[in-house]
Amino acid sequence: MSQNDDAHLREHQLSRTELLRGNFLHVVRDHVRMPDDGQATREFVLHPGAVMVVGLLDDGQVVLERQYRYPMQAVMVEFPAGKLDAGEASLVCAQRELLEETGYSAREWAFAGRLAPTIAYSDEVIDIWFARGLALGERRLDEGEFLDVFSATPAELHAWCFDGTVIDSKTLIGSMWLQNVLRGEWSLTWAGAQGAAAAGESAP
Incomplete structure (x- = not known):
């Protein structure tokens, strides 16, 4: 399985808004372009690992x-x-x-x-x-x-x-x-x- 074959699945970030930066959690909302050129939002937690x-x-x-x-x-x-x-x-x-x-x-x-x-x-x-x-x-x-x-x-x-x-x-x-x-x-x-x-x- 090659990631080179994943172009039809990938989403691309268009912009980012910070929703929360607490003592532990850092939450953002990304505006993304979908594989079919539609647009959507993705809210998620950034983590240092x-x-x-x-x-x-x-x-x-x-x-x-x-x-x-x-x-x-x-x-x-x-x-x-x-x-x-x-x-x-x-x-x-x-x-x-x-x-x-x-x-x-x-x-x-x-x-x-x-x-x-x-x-x-x-x-x-x-x-x-x-x-x-x-x-x-x-x-x-x-x-x-x-x-x-x-x-x-x-x-x-x-x-x-x-x-x-x-x-x-x-x-x-x-x-x-x-x-x-x-x-x-x-x-x-x-x-x-x-x-x-x-x-x-x-x-x-």
Whole structure:
């Protein structure tokens, strides 16, 4: 499948209006030209990008979090994750978020892939990182951040994805990646921080 064949599907921006610039959300309305030369509006959230970390413990379990998500009015089970700071490299963000939220640092990292969790109304892209050789230190939670850190087996996580305990999209995708990696169907290239960073930067 080639993007060169997508001309009949593409929309082209004609103008942009800023609707909201809050502490977290940046919402815009674009006026676009459609493939048939008609016009329409598209309202969506601009996002700086984010990372998610699948942390593998030496005993085969994975590092997870329980965090209250106000829009959902519920506590969610998730992999550690967070958004990129301005100018921050993907792996640097992954290392920072893993340490701040869980207290773990990792000896080796592997870039797995990318996911776009809300393509209808946001340009957010999340980089998926795997980490192993974990060493536990002290968490450095942001002010006003409250979450529990725990571990579970991949089988437990898979069961929670199936029974609806886990509904967070990035964690569902992370569980799928983990399952395929453990089965040997998908491969990862492990490296120290420098080599892993290069692999992440060169990914499409």
